[in-house]
Amino acid sequence: MLPDLDGLEACLHNKAGDVKLDARFRALFTLKGLASLSEDRKEQIIDIIGGGFDDDSALLKHEMAYVLGQIKDTYALGHLRRVLADEKEHAMVRHEAAEAMGAISSTEALPVLEKYLNDSDVSVRETCDLAIKKIQLDNSPEGQKEQILKEQRDKAHGDAIDAAARASAPIDPAPAIVDVKNAKDTDNVYSLEHVPEFRATFLDPELPLFDRYRAMFALRNTVQQGDNDAQIAAVDALVAGLKDQSALFRHEICFVFGELCHPASVAAMTKVLDDTNEHEMVRHEAAEALGGVLEDAENLENSQSEALRTLQRWATDSEAPRVVRESCVVALDEMAYNNDPTQFQPMDSIVA
Ligand SMILES: [Fe+2]
Ligand SMILES: [Fe+2]
Incomplete structure (x- = not known):
């Protein structure tokens, strides 16, 4: 039996405030595994992960952005674009969102990556540059x-x-x-x-x-x-x-x-x-x-x-x-x- 998505969502989002961080990481990686196993639940899983970016742990959020990239589906681009565009977000999370767009490797992501080539954070700028070059190479x-x-x-x-x-x-x-x-x-x-x-x-x-x-x-x-x-x-x-x-x-x-x-x-x-x-x-x-x-x-x-x-x-x-x-x-x-x-x-x- 496949694990229940509601339980994983509750664990990942930890609205009750009683789940330890390592358990939330495991929920995230279980969701990643499930996304690769079930095409019809992939978008729901991407939305569960994408719905967690209001958390206060930059560590967890950068991991969520990473996982969205590794699932490799253009459906996640909306979530990732929002994270990259949020200049108040921790730079490590924004960096990971840009890198995730590179992992998905769709030319659709090029305009937003180009926009942040001039970001105030050097790691974000460098990541956008890498992601653009990866997408261009993959599609050539x-x-x-x-x-x-x-x-x-x-x-x-x-x-x-x-x-x-x-x-x-x-x-x-x-x-x-x-x-x-x-x-x-x-x-x-x-x-x-x-x-x-x-x-x-x-x-x-x-x-x-x-x-x-x-x-x-x-x-x-x-x-x-x-x-x-x-x-x-x-x-x-x-x-x-x-x-x-x-x-x-x-x-x-x-x-x-x-x-x-x-x-x-x-x-x-x-x-x-x-x-x-x-x-x-x-x-x-x-x-x-x-x-x-x-x-x-x-x-x-x-x-x-x-x-x-x-x-x-x-x-x-x-x-x-x-x-x-x-x-x-x-x-x-x-x-x-x-x-x-x-x-x-x-x-x-x-x-x-
Ligand atoms: Fe990391
Ligand atoms: Fe990183």
């Missing part, structure tokens, strides 16, 4: 050719990456580089020999952010698909990017580490979370990345115990920005929930 013959090449490669890797995992893979804000000149193995470009090229593009501040993002996701794919040496070199390149001057760029690196749950990222993510001079959006992603790695760890090593203490510290620090504090609280509550054998509904989806 060049982008479609790349898409076919990617599908052929995914098929060739059929054993390594199963079809279900591919279907539920998150939509990236910029597609990973697919075409590498002079590649020896055209079936797998995410290998050690290409890391220097990806790294050079990724770290070059003179290049457009969109190209650097494409290299970032190529490095992410290298960590997922390359051998041990390739993984180490790619993680090292990603960590080097944390010195970049764009907070948006740095937050996306932390998001990628959240996807990867790679133990080699723990020290860097702990440092980011602990840095009170760092942008709150970046620290939020670092907290979530740490939650993911610690969740996967069998026994905590030293650096992981320190990461846990850092999460605990910022979860209770009343001086911490609210999105940072709530990210730590949700990460810790999720770990406790997923380790509780009496629960049966682990949060299975990557969060934004």
Whole structure:
């Protein structure tokens, strides 16, 4: 039996004020899962999520915008446009709304994204620019050719990456580089020999952010698909990017580490979370990345115990920005929930 939408709506919107934030996140991700299973309830689900933007938690709202993008249906564009256009809304939520429009990838969204290319918030401006370039590429013959090449490669890797995992893979804000000149193995470009090229593009501040993002996701794919040496070199390149001057760029690196749950990222993510001079959006992603790695760890090593203490510290620090504090609280509550054998509904989806 499919879960009841009214119950999920009540949990997500929490009008009664008695639902914990991690439970509201689980309701949101259950709604996302249901939207992919039932075409006829998709619009109702989008309206339930879109009806939650009057909440006071920017963390939850940015996640709702993210989920609306991942559902990938133009029906959500009205909700997302409203969020982006609300200049009183938290910049992290508006950024996620613009990114979600990029994920949906309809040319219908171009005028509103173009309008906010001059927004007062730099992360919103940069995200609109990325989303516009993604939509243009996806809808061009060049982008479609790349898409076919990617599908052929995914098929060739059929054993390594199963079809279900591919279907539920998150939509990236910029597609990973697919075409590498002079590649020896055209079936797998995410290998050690290409890391220097990806790294050079990724770290070059003179290049457009969109190209650097494409290299970032190529490095992410290298960590997922390359051998041990390739993984180490790619993680090292990603960590080097944390010195970049764009907070948006740095937050996306932390998001990628959240996807990867790679133990080699723990020290860097702990440092980011602990840095009170760092942008709150970046620290939020670092907290979530740490939650993911610690969740996967069998026994905590030293650096992981320190990461846990850092999460605990910022979860209770009343001086911490609210999105940072709530990210730590949700990460810790999720770990406790997923380790509780009496629960049966682990949060299975990557969060934004
Ligand atoms: Fe984001
Ligand atoms: Fe996020």
